[in-house]
Amino acid sequence: MNPLLISRYTATSCLGRGIGPMRDALAAGRSGLKPCDLDGVALDTWIGEVAGADDEALPPQLRSFDCRNNRLAQIGFEQDGFADAVRNAKARHGADRIGVFLGTSTAGILETELAYQQRDRDSGALPANFNYAGSHNPFSIAAFVQAAFGLGGPANVVSSACSSSAKVFASARRMIEAGLIDAAIVGGVDSLCLTTLYGFASLELTSRHACRPFDLGRDGISIGEAAAFALLERVSEPLADDAILLLGVGESSDAYHMSSPHPEGLGARRAMEAALAAAGLAPGDIDYINLHGTATPSNDSAESKAVRALFGASTACSSTKGATGHTLGAAGGVEAVIAALALRDGFLPGSPNTCDPEPDMNYLLASRSAPVRRVLSNSFGFGGTNCSLVIGRAQ
């Protein structure tokens, strides 16, 4: 594939707002996870919460989109000059030549959960101010971002569980290649809600501790929330040496089970192979793999088999979910931003909370400085949906 320029990127998670706090936390090996203290949630688990997400106010003309997910989105795109970069791109390319492709798993479903708690005792009706289109519907996040920037190009939401905001890079890449648009806002936003907290708990996939990806004693995920955005544009010369490029995208399906990965990681391996092929690279060209690494026994086992089969035991790798939590539909976007930071600043992120890693892998416990030219980022989800990205430096 033709590489694309990732001209701006930002992420907000439990590590803080924007890439500065994220970079500092990753370098220090600091986790943003804490015991679950969400209002009314009685679960013995840990979460990654974005502080102040409920205090954000949307502009009056966008109030129909009000929900935790879109508040989180607004916090997210206001960081790191991302909103200004979008406005500049709009001036250069035209409002209808910029696409919006965002990933989410549950959008603003928290609003519906709360509305069900407030149903009319006699009629069973939801409160009159409940707004399905602006909050609950998966598309609400893309509609909100499009409205916030006054964009008129194509837009959709990818909602393929935990691969969502990696797969948006594939959608945007094809749309740009087809000539329908010149640039795209990609990324993902997912926020804490009862459906995922209680749902993953019912599957016995949540840990009672801060999650420990790839630790031999790993026992489940810690659910987090995040907003990650990237601006993709065609590469135009001259390119700065430190420019960050999307070099390859690979997608596959497991065709195996709704909530368990293929035990040998066959789908994961196909996605990684496809991403390398799209980038025209061999496994030895990858300096670091940001693993999906949810910290469930079966996910990490399948992924480690797939990684060892393709890369052997020497490629440096880690999962950063011990720092951010598993941000579900936003995870692919968050980890693409972490890949960009590793490339920009020359460091390999470690894995807080993990002590006793899987053998026969070069699994990084602590962050360290190192030149990084190409990163592979893995995102795999429920229903056997897989996506790998290859992100690299121009020079």
Added chain:
Amino acid sequence: MSRPGDSLPGAWIGGIGLLGPGLHDWPGGAAILAGEASWVPTKTVLSAPERLPAAERRRSVRVVKLALTVGLEAVTAAGADASSLATVFSSSGGDGHNCHLICETLASDDRQVSPTRFHNSVHNAAAGYWGIATGAMAPAAVLCAFDGSFAAGLLEALVQVSVDRVPSLLIAYDADYPEPLRAARPVPDAFGTALLLTPQPGPAHFGHIRAGLTTAAADTLANPALDALRRAIPAARSLPLLAAIARGEPGPIVLDYLDHARVAVDFTA
């Protein structure tokens, strides 16, 4: 909007699936859409395809049954191999009944959500069951664009065919919501359609389409009852295109998409 002279993404239509109120499959539906048979709206009957293993068949929810039925109809009609096909699943929402039951449980004192109900709640449930039923390990895009979800899926599938030069199976589907959600999301019944799009014409194709964005208004259907169906269920926003195919009528067809843009489809029989 698309610039003059831009080459628009295009594909050949190799197979079609259809299921909705009073529309039992593509051949029957095509006769109605072509004006050769009258439309008698009856509630859509959904059943899980035999191709799903028994355990998954038991667990599958309405949108899963709908998506698999129309997808398999299009693939079978075209004589294609489902296991090799890239897919685009596009729906304006997940399964409304499943969502209702989860929200009701979460609002109760006992918040034990059934594991099956939880995994059926993901927007990509139909894609997951499709992979299990067909063995397809090819990529599956799973999209939502609210009421414009059919057009969003059509664009995605056309772009896949044009850019990656592979066949792509578009499956667009929506099913009804129960109260109290229905008051906020009044989708009355199930409607699904599937289009197998290919880079080269197959032996028995239905014509060629190209698509781009437009600001023109969406086309309506001459039959007021069918047009009411088009407006009532997001996936039925596909009906003007399906009607043109059924009639073999070339020309531009404008489909609902976003608030500020529609999709103009150039159809050649």
